[in-house]
Amino acid sequence: MFRNYLKIALRNFAKHKVYSVINLGGLTIAITCCLLLGLYVRHEWSFDHFHIKADRLYRAWTQEEYKGDRFSNVSTPYILGPSLKETYPEVEAISRVLVMGLNVKKGADVMSERVHMADPDLFRMFDFPLIHTSGGNPLQELSSVVLTEDIARKYFGSENPVGKTIQMQLDSVMQAYTVTAVAKNIPTNSSIRFGIVVSMAHIKALRSDKTLKNWLNIEPETFVLLREGADPNKLADKYPSLLKTALGDYYTGNNYIINLQPVTDIHLNNELAGGNEPVSNPAYSYILSAIALFLLVIACINFMALSLGRSVSRAQEVGVRKAMGALRSQLMNQFWSEALLMTILAVVLGLVLAVVLLPLFSQLANQELQFRFDGTTLLFLLGLILVVGLVAGSYPALVLSGFRPVEVLKGKISLKGDVSWFRRGLVVLQFSLSVTLIASTVVLNQQLSYLQDKSLGYNKEQMVIVPTGISGSEGRQLVERYRNALTSQKDVVSVGASAFAFASGDWGEVGYTDDKKVYRKFRFNVVDPYFIPTYGVKLVAGRNFDPANSADIFGALIVNQAFVKQYGWKDPLNERLPGKFHDHRVIGVTEDFHYASLHSKVEPLVLLIRPDSLYRHIENINVSSSSAPDIAIRLSAGNLSRKVALLEQTWKRIAPNEPFSFSFVDTDLQRQYQAEQRLSRIVTIASGLSILIACLGLFGLATLAVARRTKEIGVRKVLGASVPDIVGLLSKDFLKLVLVAIVIASPVAWWAMNQWLQDFAYRIDVQWWVFILAGITALLIAFLTVSYQSVKAALMDPVKSLRTE
Template sequence: MLKNYFKIAWRNLLKNKGYTVINISGLAVGVCCFLLITLYVKSEFSYDRFHSKRDRIYRVWQHENYGPKEDFVNTITPVSMVKVLKNSVPEISEGTRVYRFNSLVKRNNNEFNEAVRAVDPSFFQIFDFELLEGNPSAPLVGANSIVLSASAAKKYFGLENPIGQTLELKFDEKLKFLEVTGIMADPPQESSIQFDLLVSLENEADFFGERARRSWFNVVVESYLMLMPDQSVGQLEAKFPEVIKQYLGDNFEEDTFFLHLQPLTEIHLDTSLPAGLEPISNPMYSYVLASIGFLILLLACINFITLAVGRSFSRAVEVGVRKALGAFRKQLIYQFWGEALFITFLSVVFGIFLAYLFLGTFNDLTGKLLRLDFDAGFWAVTFGLIIFIALIAGVYPSVILSKFNPIEVLVRNKIKGSSMGLLGKGLVVAQFVASLVMIVSTLIIGMQIDFLVGKDLGYQKDAIVVVPTNMSGDEADTFAALYVAELQKQPQVIDACASIFSFVENAWFGVGFTDSKDVYREFVFNSVDARFLKTHNIQLVAGRDFQQGNISDAENGVLVNQTFVKRFALENPIGTKIDKFGVTILGVVKDFNFQSLNHRIEPLLLGINPAPIFSNAENVESQYISQPRVSVRLEATRMTSNIAKLKDTWEKLNPSQVFEYTFLDESLASQYKNEQRSRTIVKIASLLSVFIACMGLFGLATLTVARRKAEIGIRKVMGASIWDIVTMVSNDFLKLVLVATLVAFPIAWWAMHQWLQDFAYHIGISWWIFALAGIMALCIALITVSYQAIKAAIANPVKSLRTE
């Protein structure tokens, strides 16, 4: 019996190749999406879970509130905090700081600019990063040792044994020789603490200035605490104010400074707190992706149902014969469900293959390094998937198929297919709603990105190359000035300038101060040179630019933007002295967008000498490392050879260091990486859902046409033309699409409206986008349906009306 079932199933698949391909490919695409997205979501939700003591590990975050506009939340904390807390709170068993700094790392002639992590020795007691070589309890031996990740070890030492060898670190104008005392496995991708090189914080003075080491208002490191077993976080947090009060002494103000603990495993997905040293991610991405994955799988299942029911006519005679020969309905249900299971199995195998094939693309898309491991968990998911699909997609059609009455089918030759009715129509409408929302989103996201990339930013971004010096201190300033002076002499260079931040860094110094009326105010600052405006073609609206070689300009002259003038209500800005900082305004520049277009233009102050600003400000924040960066505007022709000349000049002046460069326009476009990523994801999802929805529509059209075959025949005999029939059949479906547009447009409008609110500058949502999406959906639906409609319309009615 089973063999017979299998034979019939197999022959049916072969006989209806078109349906088989549509069915299996649709389901396989759904399975592929689902598997890949499962991998992504699993990775997102498994951050930091590999530490055995994860339940006891917390990160300290602080909340300072000095008034309505002076509310600061930070996950980066003062240097001394871990020590103070551990000494005064006995429930804390261990604590470690993690500090990130940039350093040149050199071995023999290999020199790289690296982000190094410095940690306390207890780091290795708290966390479970895998040690490959070295002393397990204390891989770092004293202040002059360094631990490498496996890939860093390979980078610097190749096949040699690194243990006992020396690396040279150069940072803050200090040179240190460190001995390699341990090798660790690369930290897993799902870790909120990443490192390639680890050094010891044993000698704090090597890293932090005197002031930073004592102040509780200077945030520098991440602080991790491990509690004694079974401690209540709430009770512990309640003890902190007393500790703070004791430590701050006179500086303590009631209800202004709070410390809290964030569980280690919540760090990655908690967007209510700012990111620490490593980027965090919004769980919304996971939810949206998971919904999309599930939706596509569901759409594919719906198709399976519509197609199977649409085809049920072709099996009616078989059902009739089987019943007449004694099959029970239950047996038929098993038979058809078995067939569904078989197709599902094939689809899942094919889907796994697709997932394997597209894993690389998916990784590029999500910026992750996911792997498809064929482990027990994977097989469990696969098995669950097969059962789920076979249940959702297989049960209904087998019930319908097994329903045929043998007398009707065999004797009266009356095959009454069950119409899908409201259910089928609802499913198709749902599929088109999903597709339309995604089409509209794709269009709007695309237009917004084009708008962002194409908007006039108020400065020139084309043909500008940014060269970071990767040096710090006076040496760097001297070198940058020398490099700029050399470049100015060359014909292919139109202009060049040095500044602490270039336009590649989209956040400059955030400076906070209290003004004479005791109000806390903020502006943005960048330290530039006299050629900065010219190089970037920034317009002056009043006053004058810095003069090359003018000593007072270089000492205390500043330029401000129009927003600055407005915000600080300066009536006659030119010549105004800003008392707080002891600087004088020389000129006002036209507003330009120095941040990404997610942000409005903020008050900006440009000065050559940063000292008066930094020494008088209460707060200076920066997301990027401060170092002189050289921006060069080149002749736009022959870019490659122009860059080569930049490199030559660099190597003449600084032969030991690697020349790095970035094109400004490319770097600016990559600011919208997240948006580009959303666009790609939504585009792919909309293509898939349109594809799947069309297959569903095709199935329903097949079903309808088959059911109305006799009617179409009669109408033709009564004089209906082919066109009459095609319109009649298509109209029903176009109505469904129209209903779908009515449902989809408000959803799409709302979703896109929310999304656009993230941008300070955004496009309006115009009606024609909806019109375009609607017309696209209608055309796609029409093309899909018309195949069946035309086929039915040109069929000879004699065949469908034969009664013998």
């Protein structure tokens, strides 16, 4: 029986080549996109699931509350992890993870590398397989270092590096570290991504004992492995006794809370700030899943709409077969077999096309994606075949198979009534989805243009950032030597420095309680006197720092307008911070320049030269990156490559033992919106494909309409109808449906885009003309699609048309 179904299906495909190609082409395009987008979404949702103990692995995070303000931190106190392990038997192991930028020496070359510091249990808790090892715990010794395959190859070539040494500058001098293991390259779906790992025991030489034992100083991420059967919720009930002992009178019962976040929840939970690795907005996964579904629905509608259009011809087939004794179940199986066969062909072609396009899509998505033909993939492909095949073949299987042979053979079957309305409804749904995607594309691109063009309150052009990698007095001295060496260069306009560069992440944040018991917090940056003129930040009151004035160096503050507003100062100049900061005074006020991305509002900010006395009076400090100064160099316009080479030559002359690296400020700022840029490109491509698939179906329906009305067209031409009259007659019905689709899609797209824009503190307003533009685009494309068949029919010789009929 199946062989017979297959034979009839192949004959139908061969007999109706145009409709078969339209259906197959639409389904193939949709399935290709569905596979690629599904691969990306699967990758996003698979983060950290590869760890065998993933169900017992957690990241600790804390909440602090003071005077109604609540602060959430994924950076934790150094003492938190050891305290949890020592106090609670439910905790099997802990590992703190800290990321630092260190200098690593290879021969005569010194390079800056991202180095992780971790506790010895890291490799027992997480599944990072070791391909070379000297045995035992690879981080047990102070001088041990673990490398990944790529880093090992970079420094040791193809030889096994275990037992060999590598030079790293962990503090002020280069030291030798012995390679104890080589780990496989870390999967891209991991929330811990290292290249070099050293022991956390080194932290004792880098941080004071007071800092390491202070529950209010936060820096590393802390990961916790619970024992089997341990309940994190019951464990949470025990934390207050530990906190009461650790914090004393500061702890009031709910002002300091310890939480455990499952590691599998880290990547797609943007309610918490990102830790050492960036997190992803889960909304983007939902959006891409919806786009994949949209394309599949549009392709299935094509199949069903063309089946509706061919109802009359297929009804005659049904009538003859029923008259010959065929059962309705047999006819249903026949129609579904045709749909499933078409879907299988589309899935095979779509899979081949997806594999070919995967490198391009991986580049577009900025992910290292690859097909894994495992059980999940095969189950997904099987489900795709069944769902698409059954949905696409539902109309012919359920409706056509129910026609009565007597009525069919008498020619009483037509497309009027419910069937005609159903076909129109399918076309409206199809174009509603397409118009939604077109309008969304316009809004996405408008917002991105706004982000790129909005004035940030400083000049980002021709600006180069050179990180020093050295903190403290040595870093400041290096800045001065480099500035002095560049001053005589005519291509260098200005040189400034700051602890945190633009687009390098959140600037430092401090919090303290003033003399009126009010908790205050603000952002800060440690700068030099040349920072403001180098970046072109505008002062609205007061003056800049004076490098010759020692009072400015140790006690002057420059604040932004948001700071003045929060503190309620009418005349901020010479004001002092409320509380114990008697040795600080405000000498200037800047405009509210955007030191962070436009996702967040400008917060109160303090600029100062030496933070030492400030640190003495604050209670909380949160720093997400190294405080080693970054040097900002403004270059004159033209021939940037030659000028960057000049910067490198100068650097190697004054700091031969330090690595030279650089970045452009405008390029760094662009990276802040990479996720939005990728989404915009994907939605743009998807909207184009949706229109293409929809127009394929419209082309097929127009072809059927022309075929059914050949005699009418011939009669009208004989009676004097012109070509425009015929084109208008055949096009108006389809264009009315597209107009209805525009009316339906516009409020849906407006709501969806307004929801997406809420993620930006600074955003555009969705304009009404966006939907007019999307509608005109859809109408024009639909008209051109239908007009091809309409003009062709209008130009046909009416005598030939009537003779054919």
